[in-house]
Amino acid sequence: MNWQIPAILGGTALVLLLVLWAVWEFVASAENRRLIAARSALAQAEYNASTPLATLDARLRRTEWGSRLARRLARSGTDLRPATFVAALVSGSLLAVVVVWQILAPFFGLLAAAGVAFLFFTYLRRAEAKRREEFxxxxxxxxxxxxxxxxxxxxxxxxxxxxxxxxxxxxxxxxxxxxxxxxxxxxxxxxxxxxxxxxxxxxxxxxxxxxxxxxxxxxxxxxxxxxxxxxxxxxxxTRREVKTILSETTSTVWALGFMSVGALFMINAISPGVMRTMTSTGAGIAVLLVVAALFAIGFALVSRITRFKM
Structure with a gap:
């Protein structure tokens, strides 16, 4: 218990620093847009390329994973850069770890970080599929x-x-x-x-x-x-008819997933501390891992069954 309080405080401080950095970036960019209004397009491009976010974006694009992420973002039709996507992903994961860690247990904080990453990449995949369907x-x-x-x-x-x-x-x-x-x-x-x-x-x-x-x-x-x-x-x-038929199944799977997460918070609210007590033993952690694995396997199977190619 002695190490949990410094960890929570450290995670909260890191999230606050990321939020303050984002606010500073927004204020600084708004101020500099007024100063750059009279400059040439070349000067504005040089300024945009010198920001910390642009530097991080350039470094990410030089890696294989970053270039692949940039292509996926371009296919999804969003205006996000890889650096913005990664910064939002890290901030969301840290915030989920801090909140869930404090409400439920440290074990669920780690699962929450994985869940946030899964939601981010699921959104990206669905945005790609939606734009491809529109095309x-x-x-x-x-x-x-x-x-x-x-x-x-x-x-x-x-x-x-x-x-x-x-x-x-x-x-x-x-x-x-x-x-x-x-x-x-x-x-x-x-x-x-x-x-x-x-x-x-x-x-x-x-x-x-x-x-x-x-x-x-x-x-x-x-x-x-x-x-x-x-x-x-x-x-x-034909594609529209098949998609309409399968939409009910996919919506049910997502609803069950969110209901299971909500059930954890409801059980912990009814019996405070029960989740922390459960994750303090090896048997409790094993049961939770088995349940999480079953949910993941069921979600993967339904997603594969409902996937169609014409």
């Missing part, structure tokens, strides 16, 4: 716009630029990146490869393969795009 839903319109542009005699790079202006949401943004990369000297095949890496899906793979074949060997691209557009439209309706 897939726009593929019929994309094929239709490309078909109309090519039927008017326009080249594929020009048709892509027109589609980027015509479409909203993730499709317009991704096609805009593709058009910009081709303006900077990338070939059509390289731009398509980058787009397929950012938005992996079977529907997009079929559409892009058709475009690559047409750019290399020619053929009736207009007819192919119109056929693909009608096929993608029917697949879009």
């Amino acid at each position: 897939t839903g726009q593929l019929p319109d994309l094929a239709r716009v490309l078909g109309n542009a090519t039927s008017a005699g326009l080249a594929l790079p020009t048709a892509v630029a027109i589609a980027a202006d015509e479409l909203d949401g993730p499709a317009g943004e991704e096609l805009g990146r593709m058009a910009e990369s081709m303006k900077l000297g990338a070939s059509f095949e390289e731009a398509i490869s980058d787009l397929r890496e950012r938005m992996p899906s079977r529907e997009l793979g079929v559409l892009l393969s058709t475009l690559v074949v047409a750019s290399r060997s020619g053929g009736s691209l207009v007819t192919a795009l119109r056929n693909i557009s009608s096929t993608l439209e029917s697949r879009k309706e």
Whole structure:
């Protein structure tokens, strides 16, 4: 018990320091935005690159894990940088450790930190999936716009630029990146490869393969795009129906998970200190680990069962 109080105080102090650092960053950036208003764009970029958060972001991007995280954040459509994501993850984990440690027991504080990390990466994964679904839903319109542009005699790079202006949401943004990369000297095949890496899906793979074949060997691209557009439209309706059917199961799994966590706090509120007493013995810790493992296995199995690919 003597070592718990300094640990709790140290964790609280560290969380407060992180919060104060975030407030200082916000105030300093707000003050410097007024000073930079009259400067050139180069001076503003140099200032943005000299902040501690930008330095941490640059170091993270040089690592394999950081570059992979940056790609995932870009695919999710969020404006967060890897350094911001990591800082929020660490702050949330420390805060969860301090709060749960003090309310329940030190054992649950460690589990809370793992739970916060799981929630952060689950949110990132769902954001990626949501943006990918939105992009897939726009593929019929994309094929239709490309078909109309090519039927008017326009080249594929020009048709892509027109589609980027015509479409909203993730499709317009991704096609805009593709058009910009081709303006900077990338070939059509390289731009398509980058787009397929950012938005992996079977529907997009079929559409892009058709475009690559047409750019290399020619053929009736207009007819192919119109056929693909009608096929993608029917697949879009099927995906929506399957997702609606499976949404009830996934919502139930998440509800059970949050209810189990709430049950721990409720039991501890009814009998104060029971969780701390339970985690003071090896048998109690073993029971809790078995229960946590069963919940994790059940969640993983349901997630795998409800995952579908078309």
